[in-house]
Amino acid sequence: MVNRLELVLKELNDNGNFRASLFATSTGLVLASQKEEGIDERVVAAMGSLLSDSAYKAAEELELSDIESMKIKYKDDYIQMRNMIMPDNKNQFLLAILSKAPESDDVERYFDQLLDWAVDNSQDDLEKLSSL
Numbered sequence: 001m002v003n004r005l006e007l008v009l010k011e012l013n014d015n016g017n018f019r020a021s022l023f024a025t026s027t028g029l030v031l032a033s034q035k036e037e038g039i040d041e042r043v044v045a046a047m048g049s050l051l052s053d054s055a056y057k058a059a060e061e062l063e064l065s066d067i068e069s070m071k072i073k074y075k076d077d078y079i080q081m082r083n084m085i086m087p088d089n090k091n092q093f094l095l096a097i098l099s100k101a102p103e104s105d106d107v108e109r110y111f112d113q114l115l116d117w118a119v120d121n122s123q124d125d126l127e128k129l130s131s132l
Contacts (some may be wrong), residue, residue, distance in 0.1 A: 005032035008121050012015065016114045020044055020098040023122065031093070031129065037083050039098065048081050048096040053102065069115070076101055084126060091130035095119060 009021045013034050020035035028049035033041040055067050072079045082095040095118055102108040 004125050005122055006034060008118050009034035012114055012118045016097065016099060016111055018097045019117075020096075022048075022094075022096050023126070024094045024096065025050060026092040026094060028094075031122060035098075044079075044096055044098060045094070048079075050096050052081065052094055058131040069112075073101055078102060078111075080111060080115065082119055086118060086127055086130045088130065093126050093130075095122070096129070 005023050009023070009032055012018060012021050019128060020033065020039045020041060022033035022035070022041050022045055023031045025031065026032075026049060028042075028046040030041050030045045033044075035041050035044075035090065042062035051070055051072070052067070055070055058064070059067055066085070067083050069083075070079075070081045077101050078101045080097050080099075084093040095115060097111070097115065099111070102111060
């Protein structure tokens with residue numbers, strides 16, 4: 001299963017020219033990653049988990065709908081995360097990418113499409129992992 005997740009991430013990085021991508025648990029445990037040398041996927045996963053928790057607390061306090069995606073744009077860099085809630089509503093995973101900032105809205109939409117593809121192509125394996 002993890003090998004298939006890594007293949008999804010490799011395809012994601014190749015098509016998006018991402019510096020790193022990973023699947024992690026909601027607590028920040030890395031399940032699979034593809035990254036450039038020098039990037040610590042544990043730090044990316046931990047920060048993703050922290051940001052996800054903060055977004056959930058904000059949604060709860062402000063009575064907002066479920067979180068689908070989080071994006072942080074820096075001057076030159078970009079982090080995007082997707083919350084993936086399993087059908088049992090008990091388990092949740094995080095898909096995160098790290099890249100250079102998108103050069104245009106079209107490129108940002110392309111990143112969204114790539115993440116949609118990755119979610120679709122990893123859902124079955126993550127559901128199996130969540131049932132273990």
